[in-house]
Amino acid sequence: MREVVIAGIGSTAFGRHAGTPIEQLAVRAAAEALIDSGLPRERIGAVYLGNFVSGPLNGKEVLAGIVADQLGLPNVPCTKVEGACASGGIAFRHAWLAVASGQCDAALVVGVETMTHAPTSQTTAALNCAMDNTNDGPSGLTFPGLFGLAWRQHAQRHGTTRAQVSAVVRKNKAAGLRNPLAQMGADLTDEQIAASAAICDPLQLFDCCPTSDGAAAVVVVARDCARGLPRLPVDVLATVQTRGASRIAGHPDLCSFDATVSAARQAFATAGLAPADVDVVELHDCFSIAEIIDGEDLGLMPRGHGGGWAAEGRTGIGGDVAINPSGGLLAKGHPVGATGVGQLYEVVRQLRGDHPNPVPGAAIGMTHNLGGTGVACTVTLLRRGDA
Amino acid sequence: MREVVIAGIGSTAFGRHAGTPIEQLAVRAAAEALIDSGLPRERIGAVYLGNFVSGPLNGKEVLAGIVADQLGLPNVPCTKVEGACASGGIAFRHAWLAVASGQCDAALVVGVETMTHAPTSQTTAALNCAMDNTNDGPSGLTFPGLFGLAWRQHAQRHGTTRAQVSAVVRKNKAAGLRNPLAQMGADLTDEQIAASAAICDPLQLFDCCPTSDGAAAVVVVARDCARGLPRLPVDVLATVQTRGASRIAGHPDLCSFDATVSAARQAFATAGLAPADVDVVELHDCFSIAEIIDGEDLGLMPRGHGGGWAAEGRTGIGGDVAINPSGGLLAKGHPVGATGVGQLYEVVRQLRGDHPNPVPGAAIGMTHNLGGTGVACTVTLLRRGDA
Numbered sequence: 001m002r003e004v005v006i007a008g009i010g011s012t013a014f015g016r017h018a019g020t021p022i023e024q025l026a027v028r029a030a031a032e033a034l035i036d037s038g039l040p041r042e043r044i045g046a047v048y049l050g051n052f053v054s055g056p057l058n059g060k061e062v063l064a065g066i067v068a069d070q071l072g073l074p075n076v077p078c079t080k081v082e083g084a085c086a087s088g089g090i091a092f093r094h095a096w097l098a099v100a101s102g103q104c105d106a107a108l109v110v111g112v113e114t115m116t117h118a119p120t121s122q123t124t125a126a127l128n129c130a131m132d133n134t135n136d137g138p139s140g141l142t143f144p145g146l147f148g149l150a151w152r153q154h155a156q157r158h159g160t161t162r163a164q165v166s167a168v169v170r171k172n173k174a175a176g177l178r179n180p181l182a183q184m185g186a187d188l189t190d191e192q193i194a195a196s197a198a199i200c201d202p203l204q205l206f207d208c209c210p211t212s213d214g215a216a217a218v219v220v221v222a223r224d225c226a227r228g229l230p231r232l233p234v235d236v237l238a239t240v241q242t243r244g245a246s247r248i249a250g251h252p253d254l255c256s257f258d259a260t261v262s263a264a265r266q267a268f269a270t271a272g273l274a275p276a277d278v279d280v281v282e283l284h285d286c287f288s289i290a291e292i293i294d295g296e297d298l299g300l301m302p303r304g305h306g307g308g309w310a311a312e313g314r315t316g317i318g319g320d321v322a323i324n325p326s327g328g329l330l331a332k333g334h335p336v337g338a339t340g341v342g343q344l345y346e347v348v349r350q351l352r353g354d355h356p357n358p359v360p361g362a363a364i365g366m367t368h369n370l371g372g373t374g375v376a377c378t379v380t381l382l383r384r385g386d387a
Numbered sequence: 388m389r390e391v392v393i394a395g396i397g398s399t400a401f402g403r404h405a406g407t408p409i410e411q412l413a414v415r416a417a418a419e420a421l422i423d424s425g426l427p428r429e430r431i432g433a434v435y436l437g438n439f440v441s442g443p444l445n446g447k448e449v450l451a452g453i454v455a456d457q458l459g460l461p462n463v464p465c466t467k468v469e470g471a472c473a474s475g476g477i478a479f480r481h482a483w484l485a486v487a488s489g490q491c492d493a494a495l496v497v498g499v500e501t502m503t504h505a506p507t508s509q510t511t512a513a514l515n516c517a518m519d520n521t522n523d524g525p526s527g528l529t530f531p532g533l534f535g536l537a538w539r540q541h542a543q544r545h546g547t548t549r550a551q552v553s554a555v556v557r558k559n560k561a562a563g564l565r566n567p568l569a570q571m572g573a574d575l576t577d578e579q580i581a582a583s584a585a586i587c588d589p590l591q592l593f594d595c596c597p598t599s600d601g602a603a604a605v606v607v608v609a610r611d612c613a614r615g616l617p618r619l620p621v622d623v624l625a626t627v628q629t630r631g632a633s634r635i636a637g638h639p640d641l642c643s644f645d646a647t648v649s650a651a652r653q654a655f656a657t658a659g660l661a662p663a664d665v666d667v668v669e670l671h672d673c674f675s676i677a678e679i680i681d682g683e684d685l686g687l688m689p690r691g692h693g694g695g696w697a698a699e700g701r702t703g704i705g706g707d708v709a710i711n712p713s714g715g716l717l718a719k720g721h722p723v724g725a726t727g728v729g730q731l732y733e734v735v736r737q738l739r740g741d742h743p744n745p746v747p748g749a750a751i752g753m754t755h756n757l758g759g760t761g762v763a764c765t766v767t768l769l770r771r772g773d774a
Contacts, residue, residue, distance in 0.1 A: 001488075001489075021521045023519075023521065024521075052448065053442055053448070055440055055442035055443045055513070055516050056442045056443050056446070059443070059512060059513075059515065059516050059520060060516055060520055060521075061439065061440070061469055061471055061516040061517055062469070062470055062471045062516075062517055062633070062758060062759045062762050062763060064470070064763075065470065065630045065631075065633050065758075065759065065762035065763050066519050066633040066762065068630055068633075069630070069632060069633035069634070069637065069762070070633070075629055075630050075631070075645070075646070075649055076629075076630060077477075077480070077628035077629070077630070078470070078630045078762075078763065079468050079469075079470060079477055079481070079628070080468065080469040080470065081466050081467065081468055081469075082448055082449070082466075082467040082468075082469060083449055083451070083452065083465070083466060083467065084448055084449045090464075090466055093464070094466070094481070097484070097485075097488065097490065098484075100488075101388075101484065101487075101488030101489075101490070102388075102488075103484065103488070125446060126442070126446075128446065129442050129446050129447055129448040129449075130448060130449055132410075132453050133446060133447055134408045134410065134411075134447075241464035241466070242462055242463075242464070243452045243455055243456070243462050243463060243464070243465045244452075244462070245456060246449070246452050246453040246455075246456035246457070247456070250456065258462070259462070262462055371449060371452075372449045372452065375449050375452035375453065375456070375465075376449060376451075376452050376465065
């Protein structure tokens, strides 16, 4: 396998883009990434597009080919991949694989979703496509229900408190204020969080990521082909895709997702790094409690200490590890297919040293993208090219 | 890149499976392929699932992970890929890539679709997800409309007649009678075809593939790891994925699909073969006229001679090249995401010498899977392992 770098990035704002066709959002982010990379478009040898529910919500598929055509890219393999909320991370891994294996020297990754135009009943039904509806459908659970149960179990086992979880919300919503691409930002008090609308006990409104539109894109290039490109390259040290149980009952423990644990272990082993080496992480905080679970699963803090670390500021900038300085899904937004690629966009900006909410001196970054009820996961480790 | 063989195949019947959840159809075909391969399931290192419209028609996504879990496969990357009607072929190419590049030694490919449970208005809308609806939607074209136009252009340019096109229908529907997995078979007369219901002038009912449910699966293995397996291996000589114009207006000529032409050229060049070397082909006859266009695009007969070759029996068993002895999409059926994998299933059975409608002595086989309005295409060349 050849060494691969990220040479270009692009992103639309995450938020409301109702009225903009989904392929146009994708084209906008991809064009920005191509220009940013300095690579002539003729050099792109594969396109991977991550998307989850454009079929049900837009009546549009084959988006990889449509986007490539509109960008004027050459006749190369164009593939949509889907793995629920991990679709973007899976798209990235496949572009990495195409380049690392020598199939091509450069590949374009795009993640995109549009959801805000649809009524809530329709987006809820679409999001539930990420569950095993045959087996778990009869439980009546939606994703807030699942993460509400996870919170209760985490609280019971580890003593995690409302105030600790609120520390996650306050950190991420405040970060959103400093990220121009974020859907929402706010300086919240614990009282405001606790008083926000009840969604699914114990989740309140501010514990849940919003419904979002958006697109993000990344250009990956073989290191040998990246000389002379304008941007500081970011090295892809490892990118791992795993599978977890597909049924909720298949998880022995709702306080942990096996797919995250195994992806992180494989990624650290491949990169020759340990969790303590990571300076900045964008992880899958679809709900506030998820940030705590994910951080523990990734090994960033000891099991059961995620709430405590959040409350003590150890997951903020200047703490032990900066988690979601973009605002995360909670504040930046969660245009599902775009999320995993958007995480890479954010970490690359951190490593380039031009993030609006900077983690000073960040050299090693990580992304974590989780799909469905933990059935799919990707973890990627990145390093600043001059580190 | 390592050499790769197909070591196992499985397929449900194509037809009506209403009431069977889509993931169960996929599991059935995949389990058959795994058993057929003789490979312990622990050896499977990647899963690729081709599917087009399970989201809109079933409300179910992340099928790759769900199917892998239900099969008891290990924790490996499980990816759904989508490229409209070429989804199955794209899934196969990615499994090949995973093995050829050394990511893993064996991979499972599954293609699946269920459509017959939905009302026609809904399946028509779902199928139109394969078009660039922003740009081509206002034309009002559905796929029968597009291929009706292609027929008219082919007739005008090359003098292709109703009788020549009916020869395709008669051949494929008759082949369907001999294929137990086919959705429909019939011994038809030209009069019966011409008198069948008008769909979209000049297409009659028998010119159109049916709406289908079904699943097919293939196990690919690195040649070095396939020793001692029970089945005669089938060599993957080349598998190519291309992109064509995404808008109908982007095609200079409706009588030809650029994506097919370029995929075939690349595949023959990679394999060191010429069209005349091919003994049996399963190609994308979503409509009768498509078989004629595809055959010409693949180089199997001179441009403009597709109709004549069909009428002269040169595309039947015993002719110059046996096209669609499975019955093709016209008679075997077209469960969209399954079709490309089903074509591989059929050709492997031909090369193993155990097809119910055999092409005697077949040593070189080909599959051709076309997506959308020609935006995605895969072509694969296979060789009998002892040839």
